[in-house]
Amino acid sequence: MRTFDFAPLYRSTVGFDRLFSMLDGASANEAQSYPPYNIERTGENAYRITMAVAGFAENELSIESRENTLTVKGEKADDKTEGAEFLYRGIAGRAFERRFQLAEHVEVRGATLQNGLLHVDLVRVIPEAMKPRRIEIATANGNAKAIETAAA
CATH class of the missing domain: 2.60.40.790 (Immunoglobulin-like)
Known part of the structure; x- marks a missing residue:
């Protein structure tokens, strides 16, 4: 099994600490099966x-x-079951x-x-702020056309 040392990258990157922590955690969890x-x-x-x-x-x-x-x-x-004798x-x-x-x-x-x-x-x-929303488009003559988006 290969192991990678990300320590040199920690010193030269800013803001990617969570990414490297996830990579370290992924390699540690491979052996865990129970x-x-x-x-x-x-x-x-x-x-x-x-x-x-x-x-x-x-x-x-x-x-x-x-x-x-x-x-x-x-x-x-x-x-x-400490007193029991298991076969x-x-x-x-x-x-x-x-x-x-x-x-x-x-x-x-x-x-x-x-x-x-x-x-x-x-x-x-x-969250509501991230859901697709309907936006009205106004034209020069005052007629409004609507664009509808599909909900995700």
Whole structure:
């Protein structure tokens, strides 16, 4: 696997620190595979992240949304099977932290835990100032023609 050192670029660029942080984060997240997840589009502006968190209870999971980053953490409160003797242990119960970069204007609408799957519902809310609008065109003789744009 190749690794890139962006340190020399940090010294010679101004305003691109977030870009380089995202590149550093992308290379660090490649090896992370637990827990498995799906990202699906459920509507025109609606999305859902589904994570397989078998063995975790609601109080052992935390979801935080901050500055275009969604963080899902899972920590087992206590392992009740410490006295047990396992012949094979294939169910992972280790702590995890998974981060997702969210696009601008994406909000978390809710989360549910059902059958060992954590569903996080997201929606993209476009501000009124960024939506297409209708503009009237006035002509010299006073007749106004309208231009209509399709809603995005």
